[in-house]
Amino acid sequence: MKKAIIIGAGMGGLATALRLRHLGFEVVVLEKQAQPGGRSNVIQEDGYRVDTGPTILVMKNTFEELYRSIGQDFEQRLKLVQLDPNYRIYYHDGTSLDLFSNMARLAQEVEKVAPGSAQRLFRFIGESAKKYELGMDFVDRNYARITDLANPEAGWRLLRTSAHQNLYRQVARFFNFNDKLAKAFSFHSMFLGLSPFDALAMYSLITYADLALGMWYPKGGIYSIVEDMVSLALGMGIEIRTQAPVEQICVENGRVQGVALASGERLGADLVISNADLPYTYRKLLAPQFRKAYSDHRLGRMHYACSGFLMYLGVDRIYPHLRHQSLYFAEDYKANLDAIFKYKTLPEDPSFHLSVPTVTDPSLAPAGHSLIYVLAPMPNLDAKLDWETAAPLVREKLLNRLEKIIAPDLRRHIVWERQYIPPDWERDINAPLGTAFGSLSQGFFQSAYFRPHNKSYEVEGLYFVGQGTYPGIGMPMVMISSRLVTERIVKEWKLSSLLS
Ligand SMILES: Cc1cc2nc3c(=O)[nH]c(=O)nc-3n(C[C@H](O)[C@H](O)[C@H](O)COP(=O)(O)OP(=O)(O)OC[C@H]3O[C@@H](n4cnc5c(N)ncnc54)[C@H](O)[C@@H]3O)c2cc1C
Incomplete structure (x- = not known):
């Protein structure tokens, strides 16, 4: 053997x-x-069970394929729940928008932000679907030589879908330069450690996968x-x-x-x-x-992806107004991303991903408690920041914002807390420069x-x-x-x- x-x-x-x-x-x-x-x-402690890294499961077909290939059934072995909305987006001015997978409900949401945007949304989804189909041609194959890339049909489609343009600019154009909608439909490239201001419009395919193929949560x-x-x-x-x-x-x-x-x-x-x-x-x-x-x-x-500051909180309250997955976007989103990717400094007003899995799965915390996961993208260790002093500053900024989103007295209800900071990835899993989502951008x-x-x-x-x-x-x-x-x-x- x-x-x-x-x-x-x-x-x-x-x-x-x-x-x-x-x-x-x-x-x-x-x-x-x-x-x-x-x-x-995962961290399992004091009755809490928190995922320390990924919380967003999309393209579950890729897991189904793995299980099928070894004679198993993914859906049968894991108890999956579809999340809808996928995310709630919080803006700096206190407004919010729910990104539903259900297209009729999503259209209602974008109309609330900018009347007349529903048509633009459907055009955007249609174009993103083409990018998804095109992108998967490049994703789903082994490469041996550069000519493997040279597919004239794909090249033609690349130009036709303008997948080579800048992601943020293209999405902003789709939504008539409405800043809130441009943010809501372009942030997904962050999951690849890429700023939407630097990414190719091709990466709208992730937004499509997210909205059209659905987002899933396995119990536990x-x-x-x-x-x-x-x-x-x-x-x-x-x-x-x-x-x-x-x-x-x-x-x-x-x-x-x-x-x-x-x-x-x-x-x-x-x-x-x-x-x-x-x-x-x-x-x-x-x-x-x-x-x-x-x-x-x-x-x-080579170009290395960003890192992240993670804060996991156990709180002795349940907040019924929260969604399972949310995002907060800073008012000056570009300054936030430039701080991370260009200037490699601490962002003034960090944007972040907020996950409250106890909304769907109360078993992750003691009865009557909530589990709160906050992930704020940060510069990688190239930035030479002193994380001993930076971590408490970032924590304060995040808690100030969370008190606006969740409850003004949130700090008083924290009964359990852990953090994960950029140097931890390097120490624990040998991630070069403490890169979080993956090493190479x-x-x-x-x-x-x-x-x-x-x-x-x-x-x-x-x-x-x-x-x-x-x-x-x-x-x-x-x-x-x-x-x-x-x-x-x-x-x-x-x-x-x-x-x-
Ligand atoms: C905070 C965070 C949030 C994320 N959110 C999402 C999300 O919501 N959705 C999503 O799809 N993805 C998300 N990701 C990305 C996703 O988690 C990763 O891209 C993926 O899990 C990487 O898997 P991998 O197989 O490459 O291995 P890795 O997870 O990178 O594991 C590599 C393993 O190799 C081990 N190792 C290293 N050196 C040695 C050695 N010398 N000897 C033995 N073992 C060694 C490490 O300890 C580690 O266990 C997130 C990542 C992070 C960190």
Whole structure:
């Protein structure tokens, strides 16, 4: 039996482990942390259970595909609830807008903000649908050479949908330059660690996926998916070793031999698949002579995504006016994003994502309590901020705003609190520059063919999976990444006979 070692038990590592085991490999997953999940993790304490990373599940079809591929049923194993509205948007002036998946209700909402906008909304959704279809052509494939990108039909459609234009400007034009609507329909690129002021209009495809394919919540939170994947893995005979950091990928005669752990132990394997951040894997786990294409110089010149400040609060109140998912947009949204991406300073009035999962699932907190998750995008560690002093400042700013949105005496009701700040990602999961959603930002020249490929061309038997390779950042992309790398392994190892 061929043996595969997977470095990292993030969602991509776990998904690949399941797929390879199903194909007949012996699989060992080595995880640095005490529990699997990587960026998708959980804190369970004092009766609270909070997802520390992702809370928004879209494109659930990508999870369904994974489960189907190993003979399981995602919907049957996880209790999923559709959220509608997907989000409530709060603006600085105290007004709000609900982004419903139900198009009639969404049209009513945009009409409230700017009468006559419903028609513009439907045109925007129609154009975004075309971008989604076009984008998926580029997302859903392995790349070998640059000509794989050269699809004249796709190029023509790219121009016709103006997907190459600037995202914010294009969305603003759709909505007749109404600032509130432009913000509400362009922020989604932030999930890729990209400012909508810098992103390609192509990324309206995420807005489309979000609104048209729906947003889902698994009972128990996103970490229930990780728990379910782990339970399937153990049942299938996959070995998952936690607190087992890998220190080196061992190579001989151009072939991968296995890995060396920080403990000094060596494990042999026919294949190594790294789910650890890709720039980190190249820089720290592979000796320079085996990564001439990814020298320290080149890795240093790549564009890294933003980080985030996370605050998790347990409060002894229930606030019936809250939605499960919300966003707050600063009045000067551009200044907020420029602070994060351009000037690398603390934003004056941070925009943030607010999630109150107890709205849907009270079991996540003691009876009568709420769980509040706040994620404010922040500059990555390139900014050289002193987070010891910055964290309390950011906390105060966020609480001031939350008291306007939730309740003026919110501070008095906080009975449990945890934080996660940019240096924590670097320390805990080896995320370069403490990048939160994923390490490499997803501009044109770090997407599709131009994103680091899911195999090493210099070391035979070494592959990559997860947000650092293509398609990119976010749980659905990582699910697709696990399929793409498995397809590549099957093709290169001539395992098609095992693929019945
Ligand atoms: C705060 C936050 C909010 C997010 N929100 C969303 C959202 O709402 N929706 C969404 O779809 N996505 C969201 N994302 C993004 C999503 O979580 C990630 O893109 C995705 O989970 C990355 O998965 P991955 O498979 O690439 O592995 P990762 O989660 O990056 O895991 C990599 C694993 O490798 C391990 N590792 C690293 N080095 C070593 C080593 N030397 N030895 C052994 N193990 C090692 C790490 O400990 C880690 O467990 C969010 C991310 C964050 C942080």
